[in-house]
Amino acid sequence: MKKDTIFKRLYHGILIENPSVVLCLGLCPTLAVTTTAKNGLAMGIVTAAVLILSEFVISLLKRIIPKKDRMIVYVLIAACWTTIVQLVLNAYFPDISESLGIFVALTAVNGLIFGRADGYAIENNPFLSIFDGIGFGIGYTLIITILGAIREILGIGTIFGIRIIPDGYTLSIAALAPGAFFLLACLIAIANKIKGGRRV
Amino acid sequence: MTKLIYVAIMSAFVNNVVLGQMFGVNAVIRGSEKIGYALRLSLSVIVVTFLSSVVTWPVGEFLLNRFGLSFLQPMVFLIIEAVIVLVLVKLVKVKFPKRKQVYSQILPLIVINSAVLGVILMNVQVGYSFLRSTVNSVCGGLGFAAAVIILAGVRERIRFNDVPKPFEGVPILLVVSGLMAIAFYGFTGLV
């Protein structure tokens, strides 16, 4: 029974309720730091880490968290973990920390974390909550890495640093804000198309 | 003086909080359903950002940075922001009981609005002076207001359009935001 549900958590997070393209949560970092595939991947891992840890703690504390003011508690817990993750990042991966900039700190207010905290962790046991976090974390990371890759290829001409398109023939707008908006819109539309096809 | 005008234009338009720096996109998308709501949301964002910035700047500069605790900025600033929001909610309940309903819904959501946190963090991390930070915050809020109100207007305009099914909902709004971002590029030459 438990095994089914772990799988279900992962399946949900990665596909059915993919946070980026289905639920459309955590849009800010998705748009802002996906200038390269590497940044996207890094941001995804950071967010996933904070998500998993936050869900775990919230699930542990679920009986003590007051129902009315639970938002504040979520925010504080997310902020705690964000601070810790940021310190780890600064220490061991300073160049990534610099690329991601302020968005690491903004993970504390990432809608994805509150969405899962309120949608799952507050009512379920810690063990499954961890897997909920893993599932949704993977789903999120997958999409923003793909978006980062697309933007990198179109906008700069490389992927993970390896040059594919010669310099001077790149569509710079893909690496800039407008491009991010358009490309994410396309990804979500593709997901909608796939989703629409499956469900009757 | 001219430097402040430069900062003001910079924050509000050239490096628009939502369309340029991409903070608060979620809030803009969700908050642009009705023009009226967008107006109230904008007002709340401007007020909260301004007040938070006024408080967090001294705290960041003189307390955290001085003692090497700058890594605590996100946490501390968030707490300050939450307190300010709580105070504002109480204030609205007392002074404007008629509007209580609406604002008590909007204000808490601002705490998780990355636009506010983003701006007040940037102010301290980039190292702006107090005056510049405050101008940056108010104008950042104005920039947010511009984005969400314009988006609300366009949304109303396209409400009955034949948008292809996969794009209905968030995607087409992102496309609109992308077009808005292109339009705002016109301001880049100004500074």
Place this chain on the structure above:
Amino acid sequence: MDEQKIFRISFFPHIRDKASTSRIMLDVIIALLPAAAFGVYNFGWRALLLILICTATCMLSELLWDVCMRRRIMLRDMSAVVTGLILALNLPPTLDWWAAVIGSVFAIVVVKMLFGGLGQNFMNPAVAAKCFLMISFAGRMNTFVFQNVASATPLEVLKAGGNVDLLQMFLGNTSGAIGETSALALLIGAVYLFIRRIIDFRIPLFYILTVVVYISIYSMITRGGIDGTFLAAHLLSGGLLLGAFYMATDYVTSPVSPSGRIIYAVILGLLTCTFRLFGSAAGSVAYAILIGNLLAPLIEKVTRRKTFGKGAHLK
């Protein structure tokens, strides 16, 4: 709510009848012919190539979209041709053909078809595509030639404080985008549009008037007096005439009410001058129009005609 819905449907020039829309489009094409012809004369075969590529790509994009989405094929209304033509006239003659293709596809697919097609776009497709290209291919979009030699546009010269030859600017013997150089050709087309009653005089009138006032005030402050040459140069240069008569006047993307149009035109004038005088010269008209398009729904809301009898029973 319901009256709003009914009211809405009459707003935009929806296709009441295929013939009337295509007739309007045809008139616009005819009006643009002088400018296009002069562009080809001034810049040679490359200009003609770009015009053909843009119009063909726009038409093809719309055709493919309609086919793929299984809609009625409405190419006959020629709106795609107009978009392609206007876009081409806004491009530097030396732009690479593939960049023009990308721009045209963007104009039709993203700005127009994604929002539902003719009459449903909120932003001018050709103008949006021009700005899109300016951001994507900044270098290529900013190189201008005259008689096959790299040459600064009159606007660039003006900004740098140099002197310009007004007569040549009026005739069009200068560098610039394909269709924007000849004030004469553009004005001829504009007269045709007025005669055929295609465009509302308010928008170009108040747009240009605002520019005149703004530049005059600027002259008075910075130069101690109204400099006629400076003013005339600004009116004749850049995309102002092309924008004021052909792009800002697009029914679909500008406010409907007369007072709304005046407000819109004034805003365009203010933005254009601000961008030109205090910002970079490139594309000020285009960006101004885009921002105007964004504000149009709000302007409409503020200047909407009251529904019949509404004021009366409120008293």
